[in-house]
Every structure is written in C-alpha cells, then in structure tokens.
Amino acid sequence: MLETVKRWARALKRDVVALWLAGRDPRVPFGAKLLAGAIAAYALSPIDLIPDFIPVLGYFDDLIIVPIGIWAAIKLIPPELLDEFRERARAQGRPKSLAAVAAIIAIWIVLAVVIGTFTWRHIGR
Numbered sequence: 001m002l003e004t005v006k007r008w009a010r011a012l013k014r015d016v017v018a019l020w021l022a023g024r025d026p027r028v029p030f031g032a033k034l035l036a037g038a039i040a041a042y043a044l045s046p047i048d049l050i051p052d053f054i055p056v057l058g059y060f061d062d063l064i065i066v067p068i069g070i071w072a073a074i075k076l077i078p079p080e081l082l083d084e085f086r087e088r089a090r091a092q093g094r095p096k097s098l099a100a101v102a103a104i105i106a107i108w109i110v111l112a113v114v115i116g117t118f119t120w121r122h123i124g125r
Contacts, residue, residue, distance in 0.1 A: 012067065012070065013094070014086060014089045014090060015070050015074065015086070015089070016039075016040050016043045016044060016070065017040070017089035017092060017094060017095065018082065018085035018086045018088070018089040019036040019037070019039055019040040019043075019070065019073050019074070019077075019085075020036075020037070020040035020041075020044065020089075020095050021085040021088055021089060021092075022036040022037075022040075022073070022077050022081065022082070022085050023036040023037025023038075023040055023041075024037070025081070025085070027078075027081055028077055028078075028081060029076065029077075029078075031076060032073060032076035032077050035069070035072060035073045035076060036073040036076075036077065038069075039066065039069035039070055039072075039073050041099060041103070042061075042066065042069075042104075043066050043069075043070070044094065044095060045101050045104055046101060047101050047104045047105065048061060048062070048104070049061060049104055049107060049108075
C-alpha cells in the first residue's frame with residue numbers, strides 16, 4: 001500500500017513538470033496549454049491559495065483540486081506529446097514558478113481589499 005502511494009506521488013510530481021513543459025510548447029493546443037500552465041504554476045508555487053494551516057480546506061486544494069486539474073490537463077494534451085513531456089520531466093529537475101507566486105500574492109491582496117472594504121462599509125459604520 002505504501003509503495004503504491006509513493007509511486008502515485010512520484011508520477012504526480014513528474015506529471016506536474018510535464019504539464020509545465022506542455023504549457024510552454026507551441027505544439028500543444030491553446031486550451032490545453034492554458035490549463036496545463038495554470039495547474040503546473042499553482043502546483044509548483046511555494047505559496048498555496050488556501051494555506052495548509054486552515055483546517056480541512058488547507059489540504060483540499062492539494063488532495064483534490066490539483067490532482068483533478070492535472071487529470072483534466074493531461075486529457076487535453078495529445079498522447080504522443082504527453083509521452084515526450086513525461087520523458088523530459090524525468091530527466092529535468094523541478095522548475096520554479098515565480099509568476100505563480102506573484103499571482104497568488106495578488107489574489108490574496110485583492111481578496112483582503114475586498115473583505116476589508118465590505119467590512120468597513122457594512123460593519124464599521
């Protein structure tokens with residue numbers, strides 16, 4: 001059982017890197033490229049949209065949303081290209097996604113401003 005989970009985790013890590021490669025390849029259809037890039041950027045980002053310290057929801061994105069996004073993106077990429085990207089991902093290390101970090105920080109700032117504005121207008125008076 002533990003070995004099966006380890007194999008699944010290694011395949012998931014490899015597929016995230018493969019999606020990162022797919023998101024940058026001109027041969028991949030635009031919709032697949034967009035989804036692959038977004039999922040890979042989020043999965044590779046050191047910052048979560050939902051922080052892990054939030055009970056239950058903190059791990060929801062890591063355990064449910066990211067694997068479903070990976071699955072959906074993989075279904076949109078032509079199989080021969082996906083095989084190529086997986087092979088390249090095995091040989092390559094984990095890339096960093098500074099754009100994803102910036103996007104997630106921006107989302108948190110916008111969310112804080114919206115909540116703050118709402119609170120100020122409705123509760124602060």
